[in-house]
Amino acid sequence: MQSSYVQTTLQAFADAIIPRTPRLAEEYGRIQYYGAIDLQIDQFLIYELEHYPVPMALPTAELLNVAATAWLISQGYFGRGSLATLAPLDRLKAVTMLKQQQVELTALPIIFQMDPELIIRITDALNNYTIIGYYSEWSGYGTTKLLPPQERVMEFIPISWKQVEYPGPSLGYRVLRPYRFDLTNIVLAAQGMQV
Amino acid sequence: MVVIMNRIYDTDVIVIGAGAGGAIVAKELAEKGAKVIVLEAGPWYGNAKWPNPNSEHGAVSSSDYEDLSIDLLKKSFTDLEEDMNDQVTGKFRWGPANRNLPPWTRKGGVVWQNAGVGGTTLHYFANSPHAIPQSMDGIWPISYEELVPYYERVEAQLPVHLAPVSPKEELFYYGAKKAGWQYLNNPDVSVPGYRQGINAILEVNPRINDPDFDLQNNNTVGCTLRGHCVNGCHIGPTVEAVAKRSTLVSYIPRALATGNAEIRPNAFVIKVLTEEAEEGIHAIGVVYKDTWTGESFELYAKVIVMAGGGIETPRLWLNSGLPENPWVGKGLTNHWFDTVAGIFEEKVLMDILGVSDIKPYTGQNSAARLDIPGIGTMITMGMSPGIYASLNYVTSAKGYASLNTPDPQAAWDVEGIVSGEQLKDFMREYKRTLSILLFVDDEVNQRNEVGIDPNLRDEYGYIPVIRYQPSESDTVKRDQLATYAAELLRAAGARTIIRANWNPELFIHIMSTMRMGYVVDVNCEAYQVKRLYIADNSVLTNGIGGPNPTLTTQALAARTADKIWDQYFQAET
Numbered sequence: 096m097q098s099s100y101v102q103t104t105l106q107a108f109a110d111a112i113i114p115r116t117p118r119l120a121e122e123y124g125r126i127q128y129y130g131a132i133d134l135q136i137d138q139f140l141i142y143e144l145e146h147y148p149v150p151m152a153l154p155t156a157e158l159l160n161v162a163a164t165a166w167l168i169s170q171g172y173f174g175r176g177s178l179a180t181l182a183p184l185d186r187l188k189a190v191t192m193l194k195q196q197q198v199e200l201t202a203l204p205i206i207f208q209m210d211p212e213l214i215i216r217i218t219d220a221l222n223n224y225t226i227i228g229y230y231s232e233w234s235g236y237g238t239t240k241l242l243p244p245q246e247r248v249m250e251f252i253p254i255s256w257k258q259v260e261y262p263g264p265s266l267g268y269r270v271l272r273p274y275r276f277d278l279t280n281i282v283l284a285a286q287g288m289q290v
Numbered sequence: 291m292v293v294i295m296n297r298i299y300d301t302d303v304i305v306i307g308a309g310a311g312g313a314i315v316a317k318e319l320a321e322k323g324a325k326v327i328v329l330e331a332g333p334w335y336g337n338a339k340w341p342n343p344n345s346e347h348g349a350v351s352s353s354d355y356e357d358l359s360i361d362l363l364k365k366s367f368t369d370l371e372e373d374m375n376d377q378v379t380g381k382f383r384w385g386p387a388n389r390n391l392p393p394w395t396r397k398g399g400v401v402w403q404n405a406g407v408g409g410t411t412l413h414y415f416a417n418s419p420h421a422i423p424q425s426m427d428g429i430w431p432i433s434y435e436e437l438v439p440y441y442e443r444v445e446a447q448l449p450v451h452l453a454p455v456s457p458k459e460e461l462f463y464y465g466a467k468k469a470g471w472q473y474l475n476n477p478d479v480s481v482p483g484y485r486q487g488i489n490a491i492l493e494v495n496p497r498i499n500d501p502d503f504d505l506q507n508n509n510t511v512g513c514t515l516r517g518h519c520v521n522g523c524h525i526g527p528t529v530e531a532v533a534k535r536s537t538l539v540s541y542i543p544r545a546l547a548t549g550n551a552e553i554r555p556n557a558f559v560i561k562v563l564t565e566e567a568e569e570g571i572h573a574i575g576v577v578y579k580d581t582w583t584g585e586s587f588e589l590y591a592k593v594i595v596m597a598g599g600g601i602e603t604p605r606l607w608l609n610s611g612l613p614e615n616p617w618v619g620k621g622l623t624n625h626w627f628d629t630v631a632g633i634f635e636e637k638v639l640m641d642i643l644g645v646s647d648i649k650p651y652t653g654q655n656s657a658a659r660l661d662i663p664g665i666g667t668m669i670t671m672g673m674s675p676g677i678y679a680s681l682n683y684v685t686s687a688k689g690y691a692s693l694n695t696p697d698p699q700a701a702w703d704v705e706g707i708v709s710g711e712q713l714k715d716f717m718r719e720y721k722r723t724l725s726i727l728l729f730v731d732d733e734v735n736q737r738n739e740v741g742i743d744p745n746l747r748d749e750y751g752y753i754p755v756i757r758y759q760p761s762e763s764d765t766v767k768r769d770q771l772a773t774y775a776a777e778l779l780r781a782a783g784a785r786t787i788i789r790a791n792w793n794p795e796l797f798i799h800i801m802s803t804m805r806m807g808y809v810v811d812v813n814c815e816a817y818q819v820k821r822l823y824i825a826d827n828s829v830l831t832n833g834i835g836g837p838n839p840t841l842t843t844q845a846l847a848a849r850t851a852d853k854i855w856d857q858y859f860q861a862e863t
């Protein structure tokens with residue numbers, strides 16, 4: 096199990112990307128309320144980062160918190176920041192500072208100092224993993240979702256699928272259209288000639 | 291190394307990699323009568339010799355058509371996108387069969403490639419257009435005409451068909467026409483226009499819309515428009531009759547059927563062995579490692595064919611210490627992709643299509659196209675929601691859209707990574723969103739390259755390092771294409787248009803790193819190492835003018851097989 100430090104930080108990130116949305120819930124139905132926190136996407140992020148070619152969950156959490164500190168300083172505050180205490184939009188601003196190389200390299204975990212390209216790779220990956228974790232079947236693995244991939248089983252339809260009205264995998268759809276191309280202005284592509 | 295004059299060969303030909311190109315060479319040569327061993331780094335799905343391909347070593351090799359098992363394929367290909375396509379732990383990833391082990395490392399970007407019998411065609415969309423003729427003629431050492439008979443041969447074998455129309459394609463055609471593009475007929479395109487998709491997917495059963503056509507117990511041959519090209523197609527009564535024609539189900543079964551081909555999955559080649567003789571340096575064998583046990587093996591053959599793809603082929607060349615050549619690994623083209631998505635109101639769709647949504651998870655993942663020779667290509671794209679959201683909304687070089695000031699001059703409304711409430715609001719309209727994937731005819735530039743890290747290695751050698759920076763003109767072209775895509779969506783009636791603006795370090799069409807005319811000759815034999823051939827995307831001399839590259843690589847691979855036969859085996863028979 097990862098420390099609550101790592102978990103809190105990654106949860107703050109995932110929440111900034113996919114928050115709970117009461118306004119959408121009010122307008123379009125209760126299902127639209129739930130977000131990354133409800134689907135435990137922080138646990139997905141930890142799983143992915145720990146299975147990166149080198150385990151990355153802890154250094155990534157540190158990276159995000161260093162960025163939070165840098166952002167606070169840029170706003171005239173002092174002291175150590177943590178991503179989780181920033182407002183969601185400010186979390187994204189902090190991450191943006193990392194991408195724009197506005198954070199002192201020497202303040203970062205050693206693995207990023209040795210390979211600064213990894214900063215971009217990991218921040219891009221975080222966006223991507225958050226989305227894949229949330230909108231794919233992953234949360235539907237329920238109680239088995241943190242087991243090795245071969246041992247997981249689908250237990251229920253993910254909330255996210257309901258939000259986007261994805262019915263889940265199917266063996267086929269009756270959606271063949273009897274479409275006819277407009278042949279009045281055919282171009283013979285090879286010659287660029289009209290016929 | 292011990293030099294044996296009358297070497298005992300293990301086989302006639304060794305093919306490295308069972309992907310888009312390697313499988314073609316293997317089948318073509320085996321059919322002519324050569325004995326072929328294919329070494330593939332990844333697992334083999336749908337084969338009785340590997341009943342649990344991700345959790346057990348299984349057998350060493352299979353050479354028997356009867357080993358193919360559609361039931362096992364259906365068991366492995368679960369249609370679940372994270373299970374199949376997660377880049378870290380998925381079944382389709384650049385990594386070993388054992389999913390408890392991490393993926394293999396590359397530096398310099400995110401590479402969307404897959405290890406396994408079938409290679410990256412296991413999750414490709416199967417778009418199979420020709421090259422743009424004027425991108426070859428006078429630029430490549432061979433003409434477009436020279437390739438046409440090989441295109442035809444591969445098209446017949448795969449086979450390649452005009453793609454069916456589902457609502458998302460119809461909407462695209464409607465927009466293309468409204469935006470003023472002309473309709474083109476296939477297949478040789480030299481002027482801009484939109485056309486029916488052309489892909490390596492078996493035709494849809496004409497009864498599909500009939501409510502009595504039983505989709506649950508369907509045992510017929512043909513695509514069922516279920517939208518899982520990218521997650522691994524398993525629709526069909528046998529492996530060889532599966533609808534989407536990855537080489538796993540097309541060329542590999544044909545290779546096995548000859549009785550002359552043996553395929554070893556979980557076999558990562560780490561070195562090409564050579565020998566100096568009268569004919570100069572020539573290839574004689576390979577060293578490979580079993581990815582489960584780490585054990586090393588040597589194999590010897592009269593001809594070696596590299597087909598590990600645009601990154602691993604130059605890596606293997608460099609790690610093998612083969613002769614220096616200023617173009618090895620250089621000249622990488624990547625088509626620098628982007629997406630533009632349009633969200634539509636129900637009423638607008640109703641008026642155009644007679645239905646109130648397009649459900650991007652239905653129909654083939656990509657089945658309509660618009661090519662602009664010299665600039666690039668647009669194709670429709672729709673699939674399951676995770677990958678869809680990832681490609682359309684969070685893959686961007688532009689940072690978070692919520693922090694960007696929208697450009698009032700731009701043809702789109704939103705640009706960058708979509709997050710927060712806006713992301714959920716857009717995804718809520720997933721069913722009414724048409725996505726266009728576009729890619730640029732990027733220039734060959736020697737500074738764009740695949741090299742190896744001087745220090746970092748994994749168990750298979752120094753790891754590959756990719757450097758890719760598009761040129762000024764590539765950027766102009768891509769902005770142009772994105773504008774055209776947005777205009778098309780707007781013409782079709784889209785309410786909100788989102789441009790992702792992908793970063794260049796996302797690699798999907800990895801081409802021209804071992805270019806014909808520079809590293810290999812007109813027959814795809816290495817200039818500096820006889821009996822060593824290349825048959826993957828790396829031998830393309832350029833990015834073929836913009837269209838999807840695989841069919842061109844496959845046509846070339848079929849031609850290379852003929853050349854190998856003529857050069858080294860014809861006389862023996």
Ligand SMILES: Cc1cc2nc3c(=O)[nH]c(=O)nc-3n(C[C@H](O)[C@H](O)[C@H](O)COP(=O)(O)OP(=O)(O)OC[C@H]3O[C@@H](n4cnc5c(N)ncnc54)[C@H](O)[C@@H]3O)c2cc1C
Nearest residue numbers: 307309310311331405409410415416417559598827838840
């Ligand atoms: C999502 C997606 C959609 C795509 N859609 C299309 C499309 O519609 N049309 C199109 O034309 N292209 C498409 N592509 C690109 C297409 O997949 C590639 O162009 C094509 O597969 C490249 O063929 P290749 O032979 O160069 O390499 P691959 O198909 O990647 O095959 C290389 C094989 O070699 C193996 N290998 C590598 N190194 C070694 C080694 N040292 N030892 C042993 N084995 C090794 C690999 O494991 C792999 O199986 C798509 C790609 C993606 C990711």
